[in-house]
Amino acid sequence: MRWLDDCSPAAIAQALRAVAPELSNQEIVVRASIGDDDPEWQAASAMVGERFVVKFAWSRPAALRLAHEVGILVALAAEPGVPFLPEIVASSTDPLLLVTRRIPGTALFDVVDSIDREDAGRQLAGFLAALHHPATVERVGRLTGGLPLALLPPATTRTIRQRFGQWVRPDQVDLVLRWCDWADAVLASSTPTVLVHGDLHGGNQVWEGDRLRVVVDFETAGTAEPEYDLRAFPGTGPGVELLDATLRHYQHLAGRRLSPDRVMAWHLRTALGDALWRSEADVPLPDHRTPIAWVDDLAARFSALDIEPTQLP
Numbered sequence: 446m447r448w449l450d451d452c453s454p455a456a457i458a459q460a461l462r463a464v465a466p467e468l469s470n471q472e473i474v475v476r477a478s479i480g481d482d483d484p485e486w487q488a489a490s491a492m493v494g495e496r497f498v499v500k501f502a503w504s505r506p507a508a509l510r511l512a513h514e515v516g517i518l519v520a521l522a523a524e525p526g527v528p529f530l531p532e533i534v535a536s537s538t539d540p541l542l543l544v545t546r547r548i549p550g551t552a553l554f555d556v557v558d559s560i561d562r563e564d565a566g567r568q569l570a571g572f573l574a575a576l577h578h579p580a581t582v583e584r585v586g587r588l589t590g591g592l593p594l595a596l597l598p599p600a601t602t603r604t605i606r607q608r609f610g611q612w613v614r615p616d617q618v619d620l621v622l623r624w625c626d627w628a629d630a631v632l633a634s635s636t637p638t639v640l641v642h643g644d645l646h647g648g649n650q651v652w653e654g655d656r657l658r659v660v661v662d663f664e665t666a667g668t669a670e671p672e673y674d675l676r677a678f679p680g681t682g683p684g685v686e687l688l689d690a691t692l693r694h695y696q697h698l699a700g701r702r703l704s705p706d707r708v709m710a711w712h713l714r715t716a717l718g719d720a721l722w723r724s725e726a727d728v729p730l731p732d733h734r735t736p737i738a739w740v741d742d743l744a745a746r747f748s749a750l751d752i753e754p755t756q757l758p
Contacts, residue, residue, distance in 0.1 A: 446508060446509075446512055446538045446539065446541055447538070447539045447540050447541060448501075448502045448503055448504065448505065448507070448508035448511075448540070448541045449501050449502065449503045449540060449541070450503060451503050452475055452478075452487070452489055452501070452503050453475075454473040454474075454475060454491070456501075456503070457473050457475070457491055457493075457499060457501060458470075458473060459540075460501065460537075460540040460541075460542050461493070461499065461542070461544075463537070463540060464535050464536075464537040464540065464542045464544065465534065465535040465542075465544055468493050468494070468497060468499075468535075468544065471493050471494035471497075472492075472493075472494060473491050473492070473493055473499075474491060474492045475489060475490075475491040476489055476490050476491060476492070477489075484504035484505070484506050484507065485504075485506045485507065486507060487502060487503045487504035487506075487507045488500065488501065488502040488503075488504075488507035488508070488510065488511055488664075489501065492547070493544070495547070496546060496547050497534060497544055497545070497546060497547055498544070498545050498546075498547050499542055499543065499544045500514070500542070500543040500544075500545075501541065501542055501543075502541060508541050510596065510664040510665070511541055511543060511664060512538055512541060513593075513596070513664060513666070514543065514662070514663045514664035514666070515536045515538070515541075515543050516588075516589045517585060517589065517663045517666045518530065518531060518533055518536075518543070518663055519533065519536065519588070520584065520585040520588035520589050521581075521585060521663075523584070523588060524584060526575055526578070526580075526581065527572070527575040527576050527581060528571060528572055528575060529568075529572050529657055529658065529659050529660045530659070530660070531545040531546070531548075531659055531660075531661055532545055532546040533545055534546055545661075548651050548653075548658045548659045549651075549653065549658075550651035550652050550653040550658045550659075551651070551652055551653070552647050552648045552650065552651065552652070553565075553647035553648075553650040553652055553681065554646075554647035554648055554681070554731075555647075556652050556654070556655075557647060557681055557682035557683075557687060558682060558683055560652070560654070560655040561655055562682055562683075562686040562687045562690055563686075563690045564655060564690075565652075565655065565657070565687060565690065566686075566687055566688075566689070566690025566691035566692075566693070566694050567690065567694045568656070568657040569650075569657065569687075569691050569694075570690075570691050570692075570693075570694035570695040570697075570698055570699075571694070571698060572657070572660060573645075573671070573674055573675075573691070573695055573699075574695055574698040574699040576639075576640055576641070576642060576674075577639035577640065577641070577671045577674070577699060578639075578699075579639070581639075581640050582638075582639050582640040582668065585640055586640075592640065592666075592667055592668050593667045593668070594667050594668055594669065595641050595643040595665055595666065595667035595668065595669040595673060596643060596664070596665040596666075596667055597643070597644075597665050599676070599711065599714040599715040599718045599719075600714055600715075600717065600718025600721060600722070601714070602625035602626075602628055602629050602714060604718070604721070605621065605625055605714070605717050605718065605721065606621075606622055606625050608721060608725070609621055609717055609720075609721050609736070612720065612721065612724045612735075612736040612737075613736050613737050613740050614737055617737065617740045620740070620744070620755070621717065621740060623754070623755045624713055624743070624754045624755070625713075626757065627710070627754040627755065627756070627757060627758070628710040628713050628714060628754070630757045630758050631706050631707055631709075631710040631758055632707065632710050632711075635670075636670045636672075636707070637670070638668040638669055638670055639668065639669070639670070639671050640666065640667075640668060641666065641667065641668070641669045641670075641671070641673050641674040642660065642663060642665075642666055642674055643663070643664075643665030643666045643667060643669070643673075643674070644662060644664075644665045644677075645660070645674050645675070645677060645678075646677040646681070647677070647681050649661050649662045670707065671695075671699075671701075671703055672703050672704055672707040672708045672711060673711055675688065675691065675692075675703065675708045675711075675712075676708065676711035676712045676714075676715045677712070677715060678691060678708070678712075679708065679709060679712045679746045679750075680712065680716060680742070680746070684749055685746055685749045685750055688705075688708065688750075692705065692708075705750050705752065706752060706758065709746070709747065709750065709752055709754070712743075712746075713743060713754075716739055716742075716743060717736075717739070717740075717743075719731075720736040720739050721736070724736055
């Protein structure tokens, strides 16, 4: 495996000449990335002309994740069944590149307030039920030589307990500690694992109006319980309408009920972990609010779902 020397358009064009020479003379516009001083995050994507997207890396840690994504997508595409996958135009590990066809549209974050959440949940449940099917994890595991656990899991409750308190009000500190105890108790029991996307937030979905077009960024895909894939849903859209709809349609399509408690336990670790690292790194939260507001939001979501996270199960 050979990754790029840097993230310049010239380096990308040179790699394209080896992998997809017909694209190497098109305009290349590199998308900005966060934290690219850290080798762990030295990966990005670029527009190639108007119709293609290329993903690349310029460090070993980032290259390993991209190579993993290439393997996952190639395996998923081998036998159609999972909808809304990126169309691979070209891929290579020497040099390491993934070229997919660009699908015009908008991130779910930008449209979720205006679309029918019931129908959106139905479409997302269709993607998840197919991805989580036992035959999918068996096939992808066989074609890739084995699947790891989902990569880059959210912060542990231990980390949140130790470091989150300085970012919230004194009256919220004890609440967060009790929530962490509850999340640990909920997730203490193991459940069967499936193939998960691993990072299914709204920015990794492309929508055209109220229609899901493609799900992208499979670099953290691996095995986990199915509820893990819904950990961003409680914070997507007004209230918990999208989560409610997805859970109901998933049960109908997959024939099994997902646990709202387990979804919220993962969501708790995800949301507070995200707020923590961004606050410590002096990076704005995605909605430009504060950890204090995020804790208040979490309390409202628990209430909307009739979950009492201060009482251990």
